[in-house]
Amino acid sequence: MNTKAVYAACLFAALNICTLSARAEADVAPKTYTYGTHLDIRKVVSLTEDATPSCGVVNARLTYLDSQSKTQVLDYSKFADHCNSEN
Template identity: 40%
Template sequence: MNIRALIAAVSLLSLAGFAGLAQADDLQPTPYRYGMPLEIKKVLSLTEPSTPYCEVVTAQMVYIDKAGQTRDISYNKLSQACTSAD
């Protein structure tokens, strides 16, 4: 009886962990504000929407801060089309 209860508890905790991971992916990045301290230790990814036009886009940066926490911010920048040579 105790083994069945233990297996059930472990199964429920595993499912709760997967649900938590799924919710973490749905979180929106923190919008960058001028002067916001970032304390970047390592940049993991830089992404932006692809556009053929030179325009302002919202880019995203995922990084590890000096405390070892993964952070996700969004910021405005000129698109890559602005730097491409025609």
């Protein structure tokens, strides 16, 4: 097998893995965190937040696998990552 075919196969496999996780997240209805929400997190898949150039509270999303390996999505509020570098 030539190297171009190997590279193409690797790229195709990587793209499929990325799209599978995106499709899994799209199929799950997000829940909104409230104080006292029971969290059953076995493995964190991704953490994202709204883009903002300044320090402040932003919306964030946690995608994770629960103890039954089902994908769950949780929306919550947090201080922006930009706040870490400010006093």
